Amino acid sequence: MRQSHPKTSNSMITTEPRRAPCESCVVRERAVCSLCNDFEMLTLEGVKRYRRFEAGATIAMAGEALPFVGTVVEGHVALTRMMADGRRQIVGLLFASDFIGRPLRPYITYDAEAVDDVVLCTFERHRFETMLQETPALESKLLAMTLDELDAAREALLTLGRRTAREKVANFLGMVARRQALDEAVPVGAVKIVLPLGREDMASFLGLTIETVSRQMTAMRREGLIEMANGAREVTLVNTDLLADMAGEDGDGAPLG
Amino acid sequence: MRQSHPKTSNSMITTEPRRAPCESCVVRERAVCSLCNDFEMLTLEGVKRYRRFEAGATIAMAGEALPFVGTVVEGHVALTRMMADGRRQIVGLLFASDFIGRPLRPYITYDAEAVDDVVLCTFERHRFETMLQETPALESKLLAMTLDELDAAREALLTLGRRTAREKVANFLGMVARRQALDEAVPVGAVKIVLPLGREDMASFLGLTIETVSRQMTAMRREGLIEMANGAREVTLVNTDLLADMAGEDGDGAPLG
DNA sequence: TAATCTCCTTGACACAGGACAAGACGATGC
DNA sequence: GCATCGTCTTGTCCTGTGTCAAGGAGATTA
Numbered sequence: 001m002r003q004s005h006p007k008t009s010n011s012m013i014t015t016e017p018r019r020a021p022c023e024s025c026v027v028r029e030r031a032v033c034s035l036c037n038d039f040e041m042l043t044l045e046g047v048k049r050y051r052r053f054e055a056g057a058t059i060a061m062a063g064e065a066l067p068f069v070g071t072v073v074e075g076h077v078a079l080t081r082m083m084a085d086g087r088r089q090i091v092g093l094l095f096a097s098d099f100i101g102r103p104l105r106p107y108i109t110y111d112a113e114a115v116d117d118v119v120l121c122t123f124e125r126h127r128f129e130t131m132l133q134e135t136p137a138l139e140s141k142l143l144a145m146t147l148d149e150l151d152a153a154r155e156a157l158l159t160l161g162r163r164t165a166r167e168k169v170a171n172f173l174g175m176v177a178r179r180q181a182l183d184e185a186v187p188v189g190a191v192k193i194v195l196p197l198g199r200e201d202m203a204s205f206l207g208l209t210i211e212t213v214s215r216q217m218t219a220m221r222r223e224g225l226i227e228m229a230n231g232a233r234e235v236t237l238v239n240t241d242l243l244a245d246m247a248g249e250d251g252d253g254a255p256l257g
Numbered sequence: 258m259r260q261s262h263p264k265t266s267n268s269m270i271t272t273e274p275r276r277a278p279c280e281s282c283v284v285r286e287r288a289v290c291s292l293c294n295d296f297e298m299l300t301l302e303g304v305k306r307y308r309r310f311e312a313g314a315t316i317a318m319a320g321e322a323l324p325f326v327g328t329v330v331e332g333h334v335a336l337t338r339m340m341a342d343g344r345r346q347i348v349g350l351l352f353a354s355d356f357i358g359r360p361l362r363p364y365i366t367y368d369a370e371a372v373d374d375v376v377l378c379t380f381e382r383h384r385f386e387t388m389l390q391e392t393p394a395l396e397s398k399l400l401a402m403t404l405d406e407l408d409a410a411r412e413a414l415l416t417l418g419r420r421t422a423r424e425k426v427a428n429f430l431g432m433v434a435r436r437q438a439l440d441e442a443v444p445v446g447a448v449k450i451v452l453p454l455g456r457e458d459m460a461s462f463l464g465l466t467i468e469t470v471s472r473q474m475t476a477m478r479r480e481g482l483i484e485m486a487n488g489a490r491e492v493t494l495v496n497t498d499l500l501a502d503m504a505g506e507d508g509d510g511a512p513l514g
Numbered sequence: 515t516a517a518t519c520t521c522c523t524t525g526a527c528a529c530a531g532g533a534c535a536a537g538a539c540g541a542t543g544c
Numbered sequence: 545g546c547a548t549c550g551t552c553t554t555g556t557c558c559t560g561t562g563t564c565a566a567g568g569a570g571a572t573t574a
Contacts, residue, residue, distance in 0.1 A: 001421075002563065081415040083505055089418040091411035102408075104401050109408050132397070139396060140389070144361050146403045151359075151366050153410040154348035158338040160417035161346040161464030164258075165561065199522060207418030209562055214523055231570070232522060248340055259533060422531065456552060469531055471553055488540065489552060 001085065002209070020050070025121075030097035030182075031071040032145060035137040043131070044123070051122050053114035059100075060112045069101025070122030076115040076196045080204065090205040092153070093196070095179055099145050103129055115196060160207045163248050168206040169216040170247040173226070177237060191237045199232065258342065259466070277307070282378075287354035287439075288328040289402060292394040300388070301380070308379050310371035316357075317369045326358025327379030333372040333453040337461065347462040349410070350453070352436055356402050360386055372453060417464045420505050425463040426473040427504040430483070434494060448494045456489065 022045050028034060033044055050073070053059055059077060060066045072094050079092035091110055094100055100120060102108045123131070132139045159168055177191050195202070199217075203210045220226045225243055227236040237243055279285065279302050290301055307330070310316055316334060317323045329351050336349035348367055351357055357377060359365045380388070389396045416425055434448050452459070456474075460467045477483045482500055484493040494500055 079411070081411065083415070083419065087419045089415045091414040102404065104404060110411060132400075133393065136390065136393075136396075139393075139400065143389075143396065143400045143403065146400065146407060147359065147361060150403060150407050150410060153407060153414065154336070154338065154367060157348040157410065157413055157417060158340070158346045160414060162340060162344040210522080211524085211563085212561060215561095218523070466532055467552080468533085468554085472531090475553070 001087065021045070022048075025073070027071060027073055027097035031121075032099050032138060032142050033071070035141045036135065037137065040135055040137060043135075047123055047127055048121050049123070051120045053118045053120070055114055055116045055118075057114045057118075058111060059114055059118070059120075060108055062110050063107055065106050066101055066108050066112075067125050068122040069099070069103055069125050069128050070120045072096050072098045072100055073119040073121050075118035077118055078113050078115050078197075078201060078205075079110045080113065081110050088204050089207065090201065092149070093205060095196070098149075099142065101125065103132065103142070115201065165206075165208055165212050165216050166219075166246060167248040168208060169202075169213060169220070170243050172202060172206060173235065173237060174240075174244060174247050177240070189240075191240055193235050193237065195233050195235060258344065278302070279305075282330070284328060284330055284354035288378075289356050289395060289399050290328070292398045293392065294394065297392050297394060300392075304380055304384055306379050306381075308377045310375045310377070312371055312373045312375075314371045314375075315368060316371060316375070316377075317365060319367050320364055322363050323358055323365050323369075324382050325379040326356070326360055326382050326385050327377045329353050329355045329357055330376040330378050332375035334375055335370050335372050335454075335458060335462075336367045337370065338367050345461050346464065347458065349406070350462060352453070355406075356399065358382065360389065360399070372458065422463075422465055422469050422473050423476075423503060424505040425465060426459075426470060426477070427500050429459060429463060430492065430494060431497075431501060431504050434497070446497075448497055450492050450494065452490050452492060 022028065022033070022041050025031075033041065036044065048070075049068075051068075051070075053075075055075075062081070074096060077094040077098075077100055078090045079094070080088055080090050082088050093115075100112065101122075103125065106125075132142065159171055163171065173193065176195060177193050180193055181191075197205060199210045199213050202208075203213045206213065217226070217228070217232070221228055225237075225239050225246075227238060228234065229236070279290070279298050282288075285291065290298065293301065305327075306325075308325075308327075310332075312332075319338065331353060334351040334355075334357060335347045336351070337345055337347050339345050350372075357369065358379075360382065363382075389399065416428055420428065430450070433452060434450050437450055438448075454462060456467045456470050459465075460470045463470065474483070474485070474489070477500075478485055482494075482496050482503075484495060485491065486493070
């Protein structure tokens, strides 16, 4: 059982107190705060604090106190679980507008690390919990987001438990395409995406090894399903329909996110 | 890729309107309603409705409207996802006091089926959503429960993605023991448990085949780690420490549920 | 231009767990 | 008692993915 390489631990936080108006925030429409009214936004604006992490930095460790919660404004965060012998599984992948942290509990049960350069808009945890009680719009949005994440996690359980390597990779490409279609609006025939994760992290996310991921990507390229450019990170999905089939979407017509 | 057997579809609901006092409810302390005050309980009591399902019955199907939400009072519910070719993964396993249903969305993305005879205490979904808004105690408890479930799902992601068959089975036994220690209070040296799932469902839960589960159980019995009685459902964990090791608990001391 | 470094790809081989097949065991009914 | 049925176990073989190992490609630095 091969262990994953110990990450070059350029570990800790680069804090950068800064202020930018919520009004013009890029994730204003989708974050936890999106249902708050003007008055509530003022309160949040008063106590928010940006934190910046460089690619590879550890944002928080499993079991340790995490004194803040917040929203991913820029970049991607991987939530990972490690086993004693080094096996590693990414158990959550956060994009801009996703919520990070664990309200109602002082610690988290996974590590959180910055995949690329990350900016978080954070609130001190206790203060946020107080605001949850005082601000129904905040609590109900957080509930909705948590329920959605739970649905996503269950989808991932199907992937890890039953899908083949090919299906896992095809699925991942589809997910990234869907998620990036929200940020930039570009869903045409052949979809071009930029992978948020390198091969190693894709493997960690999909419950595979880096070699298997690489081989699947190569095979798909040879079969004309995808094209690659600029190293291995930029991928064009040539035949999205076939890819979707290959992803092993479930049979019935459940209207999934 | 072998397909799972189509379940003998003794499909639909046995509804049984009935009334039992919330006061003496067995899950009073742990369910969504547990933080409600006496007045709020009266309201809930007025609109609640028990529903009964026999073992094997389908409670709800993926993509279909699920007009109620509620609490598992008795029995176990499996949340499953199926692929077009019949591959099946259990993506959630609900015990007494767990919440079932999907507020804030008319449908669910998985099937829910009664593993054994099940009793649910349900509320009409829209009414429940209204109550959520009007009853902070209800909403905050639901949020807390959803966050816990998300943590549990992430733990399961590690299991499915990285643990070996042996570790998966040991893990499952541990989880059942922990969960049953809540219901009945019996955590002595050698722990006796009753498996809520048969071999087939254990396999569906753990991302394995029934044969592999069976072989692991046999191997553990031969190694003296467990003992079995009354068919295959009653298991005594002889060496809980070794079993815990074998489960591949993560290295660091995260205080997990 | 060469020396590194990091990340990705490719090849050869091994093995855990899947597929298929045949029983065994316990419960139920006649 | 004996047949039947569902569930679990066991045996044999096979294959998808992991492991180990080497090499390529692009970026960075000297």
